[in-house]
Amino acid sequence: MEKAVKANEKFESNPPAEKQKREARQGFRRRKRRGQPPLPKEDIKIILRPHKGLCFKNILGLELSRAVIDACQRSFNGNDFLLRVHPGSNIVILSTPGMKVASRLRGISQLKIRGQIHAFNVYVADPEGVLRGIVHGIPAGTSQDELMENLRVRIQGANIERARMLGSSKTAIITFTGNVLPRSVYIKGAELICYPYKPTVQVCKICLQTGHRTDVCPTPNVIVCLKCGAREPMQ
Template sequence: MTIKKPNLPADDIKIIMRPRDGFCTATHRATRIGDSIRNAARLTQEETRGDIFRVNGRQNIIVVSTPSEERARRYCEICKLRMGDKEYEASAYTAAPENTTKGIIRGIPDEDSPDNIERHLVNEHNPTLLHAKRMGKTANAIVVFEGSVVPHYIYYNGTQHRCVIYKKQYETCYTCGRLGHRSDVCPNPQSKRCRGCGCDDPAEDHQCEPRCRLCGKDHPTGYRKCHAKYRTPYIVKKPLWERRREEEETAKDQRHNEEGGNDFSVLEGERPTGNGDKDGLPKAFKVSWAQKAASGAHARFGTAAPNSEG
């Protein structure tokens, strides 16, 4: 059973650190990694007493949580980490804060700098937009909105752009072929694995029948058109959960009604017997025309009418 780690302080600033050059977080003690980050940020243990350093071995990254904007700025400036006598390249950036939602826009000019992208998006035309940055070397940009609503359209330098919800991906390493981390933070760059069939150290002329480990279809794991590699965002999951719960409640009520779930139904022993009316009272005794004729004849001759019961 996997034990869930406690949540980091909600009001803290979160910094994501991605070490490179084969740095493996699983082979270093967490305390040594924390000391290396402090030294790179030129901070002492006393100054970072309120900070938390959490190692994510699966993604091979480090998450730093701090309440200080000044220390967060220093952490984001880290570009190298030293472990013993070896130095590793690293990158760091601030994660999106709590109660925010991400979107994607396309068509960002290649020549626009990070400062220009931020200035063209974070302005009065997009009041809920908090931050924006380019996705690698592509023409796409990730935009962060306050709250749980992603607008259908936003404005970039005064021009209207379509905005869609950002979907996180199941990370696939194109270096070692394994799931869980990206190629730029691969802890085992010398280890090779075929993304098609999963065999270790494939030959250069290796041929196989690919089978995706995410969806089971006949394409390599992490194929860009594989729908299973994208995770459904929470803002999409939540209304689906609520709708499913409402449908289950409605179906439950319908089954209850179909099974005669009336709490005020009359017990079998209390039902009126015989030919009673709707109020449970006996109906008037019906007399046939022959009995009426016989009764009239007896009245004329002064004799008693025969008993109808026999």
């Protein structure tokens, strides 16, 4: 009887190897899921979204920050902004408290990375507490300056803060300050219905990955099976 008790005590004090491995894997997953700290709330956030063919997963953050500083003629240094990469969305977020630095970052149209020039779409992220709407039927490629120059609203308590086109589509997203989302906006006098903006999960039709649109796919040359999702499938 005493031998059986001692055997049980020994078994309890030394959990099976499989249990230890399972706990280790769970601990690793918990550490892996740890999120990034939020960027400074009051900072201005500049979004850099590359055109097709540039994947941020394979590029170091230091390479990107150097390219950003060089693109702005080294008018500031790494102490003036923070750079964060979102691999899933394949975008770069630049965070800065300075208006002058934000203006220079907003002017970026291309970056030289590893000896190659890559074009970018650049826009300012919306701050908290604003309203956003979308309108359809605007010619693709309309610039932000042209939108801001020609868009207007007719109701009190709503002002257009910024506007930009969504990729290569004929849809624009408009940011309003105020408490009321206008039912319609006007561009060069033409009335357009304004719908509430509802964020959606973007799915690329080329690589079948979520987080980015087809027109900015980072791997446009990779062949993916539309049925099973396998990359470079056998013919």
